[in-house]
Every structure is written in C-alpha cells, then in structure tokens.
Amino acid sequence: xxxxxxxxxxxxxxxxxxxxxxxxxxxxxxxxxxxxxxxxxxxxxxxxxxxxxxxxxxxxxxxxxxxxxxxxxxxxxxxxxxxxxxxxxxxxxxxxxxxxxxxxxxxxxxxxxxxxxxxxxxxxxxxxxxxxxxxxxxxxxxxxxxxxxxxxxxxxxxxxxxxxxxxxxxxxxxxxxxxxxxxxxxxxxxxxxxxxxxxxxxxxxxxxxxxxxxxxxxxxxxxxxxxxxxxxxxxxxxxxxxxxxxxxxxxxxxxxxxxxxxxxxxxxxxxxxxxxxxxxxxxxxxxxxxxxxxxxxxxxxxxxxxxxxxxxxxxxxxxxxxxxxxxxxxxxxxxxxxxxxxxxxxxxxxxxxxxxxxxxxxxxxxxxxxxxxxxxxxxxxxxxxxxxxxxxxxxxxxxxxxxxxxxxxxxxxxxxxxxxxxxxxxxxxxxxxxxxxxxxxxxxxxxxxxxxxxxxxxxxxxxxx
Numbered sequence: 001x002x003x004x005x006x007x008x009x010x011x012x013x014x015x016x017x018x019x020x021x022x023x024x025x026x027x028x029x030x031x032x033x034x035x036x037x038x039x040x041x042x043x044x045x046x047x048x049x050x051x052x053x054x055x056x057x058x059x060x061x062x063x064x065x066x067x068x069x070x071x072x073x074x075x076x077x078x079x080x081x082x083x084x085x086x087x088x089x090x091x092x093x094x095x096x097x098x099x100x101x102x103x104x105x106x107x108x109x110x111x112x113x114x115x116x117x118x119x120x121x122x123x124x125x126x127x128x129x130x131x132x133x134x135x136x137x138x139x140x141x142x143x144x145x146x147x148x149x150x151x152x153x154x155x156x157x158x159x160x161x162x163x164x165x166x167x168x169x170x171x172x173x174x175x176x177x178x179x180x181x182x183x184x185x186x187x188x189x190x191x192x193x194x195x196x197x198x199x200x201x202x203x204x205x206x207x208x209x210x211x212x213x214x215x216x217x218x219x220x221x222x223x224x225x226x227x228x229x230x231x232x233x234x235x236x237x238x239x240x241x242x243x244x245x246x247x248x249x250x251x252x253x254x255x256x257x258x259x260x261x262x263x264x265x266x267x268x269x270x271x272x273x274x275x276x277x278x279x280x281x282x283x284x285x286x287x288x289x290x291x292x293x294x295x296x297x298x299x300x301x302x303x304x305x306x307x308x309x310x311x312x313x314x315x316x317x318x319x320x321x322x323x324x325x326x327x328x329x330x331x332x333x334x335x336x337x338x339x340x341x342x343x344x345x346x347x348x349x350x351x352x353x354x355x356x357x358x359x360x361x362x363x364x365x366x367x368x369x370x371x372x373x374x375x376x377x378x379x380x381x382x383x384x385x386x387x388x389x390x391x392x393x394x395x396x397x398x399x400x401x402x403x404x405x406x407x408x409x410x411x412x413x414x415x416x417x418x419x420x421x422x423x424x425x426x427x428x429x430x431x432x433x434x435x436x437x438x439x440x441x442x443x444x445x446x447x448x449x450x451x452x453x454x455x456x457x458x459x460x461x462x463x464x465x
C-alpha cells in the first residue's frame with residue numbers, strides 16, 4: 001500500500017528557517033523573505049496519482065485509488081515473483097524516485113490495515129496477530145470516520161484504536177455511524193473489503209510539462225524516464241511488449257511555435273523492461289542535437305506485440321542468452337545507425353553476389369524462410385568471410401593470376417552457370433593462396449570470342465578470415 005500526503009511541501013532550507021505546515025503566507029515571508037511559494041494544483045496531484053498508479057501496474061494488476069491520496073495494491077500473488085516483501089518495496093521505492101515522488105509504503109494482511117499503518121508512519125506486517133497489536137496502538141483519529149467526533153472521543157478519554165474498539169458497538173454506531181465500525185472491521189480482517197480496481201486505457205500516451213526551457217539532453221533523459229516507468233506499468237497490465245517507442249520533444253508554443261521533433265527507439269526484440277528501454281534511449285539522446293529548447297515531452301508506443309514468457313531453461317546457452325545478443329545489436333544500432341548494422345538474408349541463387357543478401361536488424365527475417373533459401377548440405381560449400389561488392393579484375397603474370405603476389409590454386413574448381421534469363425554467369429571458382437599464405441576467393445570467367453576460342457579472365461571476389 002502506498003500513501004502520499006497532500007500537505008504543504010517544503011524544502012529542507014524552509015524547515016530549517018522555522019517554517020511549518022499550514023502557516024500563513026505572511027508568516028512564511030517573515031521567516032524567509034526569499035521563499036518561493038507555489039499554489040496547490042489539485043489537478044496536478046490527481047495526474048501524479050494516476051501516473052504512480054499506472055507505474056505500479058507492473059507489480060500487480062490490482063491497484064485502486066483510495067481516499068486521502070492513497071493507493072492500495074494487492075501484491076499477495078506477486079511476492080514470490082519479486083522475491084519477497086522487502087525486495088518488492090525496494091523496487092517500488094526506486095520507481096517512485098524515478099517518477100520524482102516520495103511516499104510512505106506499508107504492507108499488511110488487510111488493505112485497510114496497511115492504509116492505517118501508512119497514515120501513521122508506515123511499516124511492514126505479515127501476520128494478523130502482529131498487525132492487530134500495531135493497529136491497536138495507533139491513535140483513534142487515524143480512522144477517517146472518527147475525526148468528526150474528535151472532541152467527544154477526547155472527552156471520554158478514548159485516544160487509541162484499542163480503546164475505540166472496546167466501546168460498546170451499538171452505542172458507537174448510534175453516535176458515530178456505521179462507516180466507523182465498517183472501517184475497523186475491514187482493518188482487523190473481520191469483514192470483507194471491496195475495491196474498484198484501476199482499468200488502464202486501451203492505448204498509451206503520457207505527457208510531461210517541463211519546469212523550464214531545457215537544452216540539456218541529460219535532463220530530458222530524466223524526464224523521459226518518468227514516462228517510461230509509466231509505460232512499463234501499462235505494458236504489464238496489458239500483457240504486451242513494445243517494439244517501437246517514440247519520444248516527441250515539444251518546443252515553443254504561441255507566435256513562435258515550432259513543430260515537435262521526435263526521437264524513435266526501435267527495438268530488435270519486444271520488451272517491457274524499463275532498464276532495457278532507457279539504455280537504448282540514453283544512446284539515442286547522447287547523439288541528439290536539439291533544434292530548440294524543449295518545454296514538454298510526450299511518449300507514445302506505436303508498435304506492440306504480445307508479451308513472451310521469460311526463458312526458463314535449466315542450462316542457458318553459453319556466450320550469453322539470445323536476449324543479451326539482441327540487446328547488443330540494439331545498442332550498436334543506437335550508436336552507429338540502422339543502416340550500418342545488418343543481418344544476413346540469403347537468397348536462392350547460385351551467384352554469390354546475389355545469394356549473399358543482407359538486411360537491417362529491424363526487418364524481421366523468419367528462420368523458416370531463411371532455411372528455405374539455403375541448400376540442404378552446407379558442408380560442401382566454401383565461402384569467404386568477406387565478399388567484395390564488386391569483383392576486382394586480376395593481372396596475369398606468367399599465365400597465373402597476380403594479386404600482390406602470384407596466386408596458387410589450392411581448391412577448386414566449383415563451376416557455376418546460372419542466370420540465363422538475366423546476365424549469364426559462367427564461372428569457375430577457386431580458393432587461391434598467396435606467398436604469405438593468405439587465402440583468396442577467385443573465379444575464372446569463361447568467355448568465348450568470335451572465333452570460338454576461350455579467353456579466360458580472372459577476378460578476385462572475396463577474402464577469407
């Protein structure tokens with residue numbers, strides 16, 4: 001259970017100057033003439049509560065907004081997944097810091113019990129007996145329904161919840177009403193609790209107004225992290241993973257308005273993890289040139305896929321999991337650009353320059369389609385590590401091809417005759433060796449002149465590693 005009080009927020013310097021909550025404006029300025037006083041925004045507080053509630057959906061689908069700016073979360077089914085109450089609370093606190101908020105977090109067997117503990121300072125309780133002792137020691141006015149009767153309770157000497165519960169129930173109900181008894185019964189687990197759980201929207205879009213005109217990408221990254229944390233909660237609630245995320249940077253409005261610029265994050269594999277998205281976003285923002293100061297951020301997700309279950313293999317693959325390899329490719333794309341990071345996409349053709357197809361890592365290549373393009377037996381095919389984009393014509397010396405040194409054929413030939421419908425290829429491929437024992441992939445092109453005589457020409461087509 002998470003609780004954030006709606007009270008006057010003060011800095012440490014204000015508290016050191018003697019300023020206390022609920023002081024008048026004149027008294028505050030008398031103690032600290034340079035103090036900056038901001039009016040309370042109830043709408044802003046409600047938006048903040050909704051943002052926190054959306055972020056908490058990554059830990060449980062059961063999140064409800066309660067009275068007095070409080071969120072209730074049913075985490076009973078999530079404790080094993082997140083390795084216990086303490087680890088779960090640490091993760092929640094870290095997300096709250098990322099969102100820019102602080103809160104009091106309490107855990108208890110009942111929602112109303114956790115609510116009362118949070119309103120009294122917080123705490124974690126697992127057993128019903130322990131919770132009962134903790135709740136009995138709380139002030140009686142921690143129960144909202146008891147506050148209108150504070151004077152009467154003080155007059156009869158009822159100061160704690162334990163003393164409030166010892167009062168005769170029929171008389172307490174006649175004087176204070178049924179809601180007081182219902183709250184106590186729900187807190188101590190003698191009555192059922194019912195909540196209206198939050199149902200997130202069908203599409204995600206989060207906005208954030210910045211406090212000034214920001215020209216530092218590091219500050220923009222901090223703001224974007226708040227939106228990504230909300231996105232993670234929305235994705236988990238919908239059992240989805242993001243493939244393409246876009247951050248829109250809003251610039252000046254009004255007479256000097258400028259269109260928003262965008263930063264697109266394309267993921268090689270779908271994800272719903274905050275750290276994964278932020279790692280790629282950091283790479284993109286590090287090379288970002290701002291065309292104008294930024295006054296607002298908007299986060300949208302334009303491409304989604306169903307969430308995949310995590311890998312549960314007993315013996316993981318050596319050299320890193322497939323997820324680690326995909327993340328490495330994503331980082332390379334963010335640093336170098338999508339056009340400089342490619343994956344193989346073979347084509348069913350005997351000509352090496354056609355068969356050796358490549359595509360960007362963002363393009364989805366099905367393994368089944370790739371297998372159809374490959375021959376059944378790959379062991380008999382020797383291909384170079386680097387294939388030249390265009391074959392290089394070789395000189396001939398002493399009737400031998402020459403490339404830095406005379407070349408000696410060590411394997412071959414492999415005859416290829418294909419593409420009669422296009423530019424006919426008639427070649428004999430060899431593996432050639434130079435004087436320094438380096439290996440080359442060369443071919444002899446068979447050409448027939450007008451007299452029917454063969455005029456072979458030699459070309460370098462690839463290099464072996």
